[in-house]
Amino acid sequence: MAAIDLDGVTKRFGDVTAVSDLDLTVPEGEVFGFLGPNGAGKSTTINMLLDFVRPSAGEVRVLGLDAERNSVAVRRRTGVLPEGYGVYDRLTGRKHVEFAVRSKEVDADPDALLDRVGIADAADRAAGGYSKGMRQRLVLAMALVGDPDLLILDEPSSGLDPGGAREMRDIVRAEADRGATVFFSSHVLGQVEAVCDRVGILREGELVAKDSIEGLREAVDGGETLSVTVDAASEADLEAVRALGGVTAASTDGGTVTVSCEADAKTAVIGALEEADVTVKDFQTEETSLEDLFIAYTEGTEVSA
Amino acid sequence: MTWNAVARKDFEDAVRSRWVAGLSVLFVLLVAAAAYLVRPAPGESFSSNAVLNSIFIRDALVTTLVPLIALIVAYNAVVGERESGSLKLLLSLPHSRADVVFGKVIGRSGAIAAPIAVGFLLPALVFVIVPSITFDAASYLGYTLLTAVLGVAFVSIAVGFSTAASSSRRAIAGAVGIYFLFVPLWGAVQFRLRFYFGAGGAPSWLPLTGQEVLRMLRLINPTGSFKIVSNAFLQGGLYTQGDVNMQVSATLMLLVWILVPPLLGLLWFREADL
Numbered sequence: 001m002a003a004i005d006l007d008g009v010t011k012r013f014g015d016v017t018a019v020s021d022l023d024l025t026v027p028e029g030e031v032f033g034f035l036g037p038n039g040a041g042k043s044t045t046i047n048m049l050l051d052f053v054r055p056s057a058g059e060v061r062v063l064g065l066d067a068e069r070n071s072v073a074v075r076r077r078t079g080v081l082p083e084g085y086g087v088y089d090r091l092t093g094r095k096h097v098e099f100a101v102r103s104k105e106v107d108a109d110p111d112a113l114l115d116r117v118g119i120a121d122a123a124d125r126a127a128g129g130y131s132k133g134m135r136q137r138l139v140l141a142m143a144l145v146g147d148p149d150l151l152i153l154d155e156p157s158s159g160l161d162p163g164g165a166r167e168m169r170d171i172v173r174a175e176a177d178r179g180a181t182v183f184f185s186s187h188v189l190g191q192v193e194a195v196c197d198r199v200g201i202l203r204e205g206e207l208v209a210k211d212s213i214e215g216l217r218e219a220v221d222g223g224e225t226l227s228v229t230v231d232a233a234s235e236a237d238l239e240a241v242r243a244l245g246g247v248t249a250a251s252t253d254g255g256t257v258t259v260s261c262e263a264d265a266k267t268a269v270i271g272a273l274e275e276a277d278v279t280v281k282d283f284q285t286e287e288t289s290l291e292d293l294f295i296a297y298t299e300g301t302e303v304s305a
Numbered sequence: 306m307t308w309n310a311v312a313r314k315d316f317e318d319a320v321r322s323r324w325v326a327g328l329s330v331l332f333v334l335l336v337a338a339a340a341y342l343v344r345p346a347p348g349e350s351f352s353s354n355a356v357l358n359s360i361f362i363r364d365a366l367v368t369t370l371v372p373l374i375a376l377i378v379a380y381n382a383v384v385g386e387r388e389s390g391s392l393k394l395l396l397s398l399p400h401s402r403a404d405v406v407f408g409k410v411i412g413r414s415g416a417i418a419a420p421i422a423v424g425f426l427l428p429a430l431v432f433v434i435v436p437s438i439t440f441d442a443a444s445y446l447g448y449t450l451l452t453a454v455l456g457v458a459f460v461s462i463a464v465g466f467s468t469a470a471s472s473s474r475r476a477i478a479g480a481v482g483i484y485f486l487f488v489p490l491w492g493a494v495q496f497r498l499r500f501y502f503g504a505g506g507a508p509s510w511l512p513l514t515g516q517e518v519l520r521m522l523r524l525i526n527p528t529g530s531f532k533i534v535s536n537a538f539l540q541g542g543l544y545t546q547g548d549v550n551m552q553v554s555a556t557l558m559l560l561v562w563i564l565v566p567p568l569l570g571l572l573w574f575r576e577a578d579l
Contacts, residue, residue: 013578052396053578072399080397086390090321091314102310103398139394 009058033192079143089128311408332424465566
């Protein structure tokens with residue numbers, strides 16, 4: 001059974017389409033990294049999983065249940081670190097976790113959870129005095145209450161120092177080993193590549209890529225990033241480049257065209273640009289890293305992976 | 306059904322606010338001052354009921370101050386969490402939106418009941434000690450409870466606004482509007498109508514008599530309903546003596562004020578995107 005199943009999901013806020021016709025399936029037990037730049041629609045998608053917002057069209061199922069009609073049952077089995085949350089300033093860390101324990105109607109030791117996320121020594125302090133990183137750890141502790149079947153973490157590493165981000169990854173891995181499905185979002189590829197089975201890349205409300213990290217690496221492997229300095233290039237000029245065999249992604253800021261491609265496609269790329277009446281002034285190549293590919297995916301308008 | 310977890314968290318959060326501590330102190334001082342002002346002359350004695358019935362407690366304190374304090378305690382209940390983002394934390398946990406609204410009503414009801422209880426019960430110690438005041442414990446506790454019910458009615462109104470409001474500024478505007486409507490304005494309108502109906506009766510197009518209109522106006526206002534019930538109670542004849550119909554209607558009216566505003570707020574909240 002799929003832990004998360006989105007089918008043709010669209011969410012509009014007034015005239016703005018935040019998520020457009022999204023299909024996404026995350027099998028049980030998988031660690032899925034949901035990537036994309038800020039504003040791509042990641043949080044809107046997560047908010048639909050939690051029934052914070054409702055889809056304009058399409059169907060959202062979580063743990064086999066309708067995300068809107070059975071939302072309480074979904075959240076009973078889900079641990080959540082939401083985006084843009086606030087804590088209860090006057091309540092202590094322990095009170096927060098106790099509240100989560102009572103809300104989920106389970107037996108769990110708040111102190112053990114606070115210890116696991118590394119803020120046991122702050123358990124008796126009011127959360128209003130916590131740093132961003134400590135709040136992030138506190139809410140993670142609340143999410144872990146009751147060993148949920150699914151963890152939904154929206155930008156879990158934000159506010160954490162590198163050490164904290166590593167501890168977060170260790171917890172994600174431990175939860176996955178326990179059998180939990182983990183769905184988490186990030187705008188930085190580096191935070192997810194170490195722990196994810198698969199990633200999906202969202203851009204402007206659309207899923208532009210979905211693959212395993214290995215698959216992405218293979219797409220990159222032996223590939224090169226070609227930076228072409230030009231007089232002026234537009235999105236329209238890139239159509240011909242993208243249509244070429246061996247080209248993974250292409251983007252431009254007007255003065256530079258960046259293309260991810262196989263090494264032997266370089267000449268064809270330059271040729272296609274010149275055919276589109278773009279004057280090529282200079283070009284250089286380097287081996288593509290995953291980060292380059294991610295940037296190409298999230299900044300280009302179209303890719304064919 | 307996890308409203309009890311929400312209510313408990315909300316109460317624990319609210320009683321830590323300076324408002325509730327401050328209000329408890331204010332209450333103790335005001336009840337003590339009222340008791341002092343109506344104290345028996347040397348050699349005389351009277352019942353603690355006389356203190357309750359004095360204009361200081363019944364009109365000045367209970368029906369003008371309790372609604373105001375209840376609205377202050379509760380106007381931010383839901384919209385405050387929406388603005389701070391803690392509503393996302395709350396709804397990440399397995400609570401339905403109804404659990405949130407009714408948990409809030411109960412949590413904030415506790416937060417208004419606490420200062421009312423402390424405010425009435427601390428001065429009661431003095432009544433018990435002073436020999437010239439006969440302390441009528443049943444009436445005193447009953448009246449304290451009824452005052453808490455009046456507080457709860459206004460808490461419910463404020464939570465209703467707080468649930469449906471998009472910003473805390475709107476919620477506070479709604480609360481202030483309700484306060485002015487039910488406390489000063491209502492009294493002024495009733496006062497004028499009483500003269501008007503007394504002089505010429507109700508206009509013929511009204512299907513009600515002047516008396517009926519006045520009774521309706523007294524009933525609809527929660528402070529009016531409270532006065533009907535608490536007066537009958539202090540006179541020892543609640544639901545048995547006097548206008549029993551009116552007393553039952555007033556009790557039901559208070560119940561309506563406690564249930565309907567949160568339900569209306571919930572109707573909107575259920576459909577809302579966070």
